[in-house]
Amino acid sequence: MNASERLIVALDVPAPDDARTLISKIGAHAGVWKIGLELLFSGGADLARELADAGQNVFVDAKLLDIPHTVERATANIAAMGATFLTVHGHDIKTMQAAMRGREGSDLKLLAVTVLTSLDAADLEQQGSRMSPADLVLHRAKLRKEAGFDGVIASGQEAAQIRQATGRDFLIVTPGIRPAGTDVGDQARVMTPTRAIAAGADYLVVGRPITQADDPAAAAAAIANEIDAALAA
Ligand code: C5P
Numbered sequence: 001m002n003a004s005e006r007l008i009v010a011l012d013v014p015a016p017d018d019a020r021t022l023i024s025k026i027g028a029h030a031g032v033w034k035i036g037l038e039l040l041f042s043g044g045a046d047l048a049r050e051l052a053d054a055g056q057n058v059f060v061d062a063k064l065l066d067i068p069h070t071v072e073r074a075t076a077n078i079a080a081m082g083a084t085f086l087t088v089h090g091h092d093i094k095t096m097q098a099a100m101r102g103r104e105g106s107d108l109k110l111l112a113v114t115v116l117t118s119l120d121a122a123d124l125e126q127q128g129s130r131m132s133p134a135d136l137v138l139h140r141a142k143l144r145k146e147a148g149f150d151g152v153i154a155s156g157q158e159a160a161q162i163r164q165a166t167g168r169d170f171l172i173v174t175p176g177i178r179p180a181g182t183d184v185g186d187q188a189r190v191m192t193p194t195r196a197i198a199a200g201a202d203y204l205v206v207g208r209p210i211t212q213a214d215d216p217a218a219a220a221a222a223i224a225n226e227i228d229a230a231l232a233a
Pocket of ligand 1: 010205
């Protein structure tokens with residue numbers, strides 16, 4: 001995989017046409033287009049099919065969490081769309097096993113959401129968890145590996161520990177990426193592209209630093225260059 005193929009752009013925009021504009025500007029500087037909840041409910045599902053039919057890699061960031069029957073059927077429908085990645089927001093083995101059944105016979109890769117990168121220790125305490133974000137991420141990452149998932153979503157700050165605990169064949173996909181000098185926004189556990197790759201991330205998810213840049217193509221190219229340099233180092 002080259003550096004651009006490891007760059008996932010979060011298309012967090014209001015409508016498919018906004019996404020198409022961004023995709024045509026960014027082009028081959030990124031390898032995967034992530035369609036999240038905002039876009040999914042404004043025509044993003046059709047856009048996902050259109051991109052997959054055109055041979056592009058699509059990441060459906062649906063963060064599924066429901067009873068097993070519903071998760072299984074939803075996963076099967078997303079696999080049939082031709083998506084490459086799907087996130088499942090399960091905190092339990094039943095949800096993950098349901099997603100595994102739903103993707104049978106397809107090439108869909110399942111990624112588990114561990115702890116949202118916008119949450120810090122105080123937020124987890126408010127949820128009733130006594131674990132630190134790092135410990136909870138690691139605990140959930142091990143559970144996902146047992147369930148047979150392809151990988152996890154985790155902040156760069158936890159990537160090294162997850163890599164150590166899960167081995168080489170487990171995908172680590174890292175959002176909360178902020179190149180030096182860019183706005184942190186609502187993210188709490190951020191990291192630069194260089195540090196995230198050095199920590200063991202396979203793919204980086206980048207939204208606003210690219211989508212809200214004056215020149216999205218240049219911003220994506222700069223991050224791809226940073227990934228390239230980090231891989232070489
Ligand atoms: O704009 P920004 O780079 O912060 O976007 C990050 C993207 O990654 C968003 O689409 C967000 O939904 C997603 N994400 C995240 N943290 C997770 C899982 C997904 O930020 N744990």
